Amino acid sequence: MKKNTFGDRFTQHQNQSGPICPTDAFRTGWLETYCEKIAELKVFEDKVPNHVLVNEYEAGQGIMPHVDGSLYYPTVTTISLRSHTLLDFYKPLQSSESGDGTSQIHSTSLEERYMQSLLLEPRSLVIVRDDMYKVYLHGIxxxxxxxxxxxxxxIDLCETANIGDNLKRTTRVSLTIRYVPKILKAKLMFGKKR
Ligand SMILES: O=C(O)CCC(=O)C(=O)O
Ligand SMILES: [Fe+2]
Known part of the structure; x- marks a missing residue:
């Protein structure tokens, strides 16, 4: 999977293995337009998103279940392009206090922790927020x-699929669009791993 990050009004590139999203999209303001459209939905209160992560997945590629971390505003928006995918959500590992005050993590398989999925259709926008973003893990x-x-x-909201369908994946490009508070952006630019 190829990753590319655009921050600071999309001029800062990180983790680059060559731009995978035509830089023209950024120069011509295409991406900025979509960031403004998302801002109009007020998902980041009065803020306009200022950080875009571009991921490209070949069919058969995915991303391990994870949480994105606290660097970001607790809302993330994702535009999917070209192919659909299934975004899977998992419960976090449970821990409990033992008698001696230490906490114990209960190991359960990912399969047991799986909750549900969202079908991300091509040209769709998904907004993930609050506990779905901060507490539960997501993966592909x-x-x-x-x-x-x-x-x-x-599934009932999707126009391109019904229960029972088997959807073949092709190459998918996702634009993960967020608002990163200024003070935290510096950390990202110095290559802090998420
Ligand atoms: O490609 C996606 O839709 C999800 C990407 C993701 O979760 C991430 O890069 O942290
Ligand atoms: Fe993520």
Missing amino acids: AECKSDIMTDKVAN
């Missing part, structure tokens, strides 16, 4: 097709 399985089940929480 490494597979080339996805069978639609009742675990796909938004």
Whole structure:
């Protein structure tokens, strides 16, 4: 999977292995337009997003379940382009206090921690916020097709799929668009790993 980050009004490039999103999209203001459209939804209160992560996935590629970390405003918006994908959500590992005051992490398999998925259709925008963003893990399985089940929480809202369909993945480009408070942006620019 290729990653590219655009911050500071999209001029700062990180983790680059060559731009995977035509820089013209940035020069011509295409991306800025979409950031402004997202800002109009007031998902970042009165803020306009200032940070874009571009990921490109070949069919069969995914991303391990993870949380994005506290560097970002607790809302993330993602535009999916070209292919659909399934974004899977998982419960975090549970821990409990033992008698001696130490905490114990209960190991459970990812399969047991799986909750539900969202179908991200091509040209769609998804907004993930609050606990779904801060508490639960998200990931994309490494597979080339996805069978639609009742675990796909938004299936009734999707125009391109019904339960029982087997959707073949092709190359997908995702634009993860967020607002990063200024004070935290400096940390990102110095290459702090997320
Ligand atoms: O590509 C996506 O939709 C998710 C990407 C993601 O979770 C990340 O880069 O942290
Ligand atoms: Fe993520």
